Amino acid sequence: MPMEFDFKLPGLGRPESSRPKRIAEAVKNELSLLLVQKMGDPSLAGVLVSRVVVTPDLKQAKIYFTVPAGTNSGQALKGMNRAKGFFRSHLAKVFNLRYTPELLFYFDSLNEEVARIDTLFRQIEKERKNEES
Numbered sequence: 001m002p003m004e005f006d007f008k009l010p011g012l013g014r015p016e017s018s019r020p021k022r023i024a025e026a027v028k029n030e031l032s033l034l035l036v037q038k039m040g041d042p043s044l045a046g047v048l049v050s051r052v053v054v055t056p057d058l059k060q061a062k063i064y065f066t067v068p069a070g071t072n073s074g075q076a077l078k079g080m081n082r083a084k085g086f087f088r089s090h091l092a093k094v095f096n097l098r099y100t101p102e103l104l105f106y107f108d109s110l111n112e113e114v115a116r117i118d119t120l121f122r123q124i125e126k127e128r129k130n131e132e133s
Contacts (some may be wrong), residue, residue, distance in 0.1 A: 044080035061101035064108035
């Protein structure tokens with residue numbers, strides 16, 4: 001009976017490269033600078049890049065962004081997509097890569113979710129104090 005191997009065991013196969021993480025960090029820094037210094041679009045005022053995830057083949061970059069409270073995230077997403085070509089051409093000039101990653105923009109609702117959960121915890125704490133009294 002032949003022995004079967006589980007190729008998902010640690011130590012087998014290629015180790016995960018740190019290059020996509022380094023590229024993601026560089027893309028985040030460049031886009032953050034562009035948003036602060038070069039963008040004249042009012043729909044992008046106050047937009048911050050929260051994180052960037054680059055695929056292992058470096059062909060796609062998922063850019064997650066946040067907007068200031070009270071700002072329409074839909075308008076910001078449209079503005080980011082309008083500026084996609086500008087961002088990508090700038091990244092192509094700055095980085096010496098074979099392929100410039102395709103940029104995909106996503107609104108990062110993580111901060112809103114954290115605030116919502118924090119509010120829930122405060123309500124629970126308040127109700128417990130009222131029950132103890």
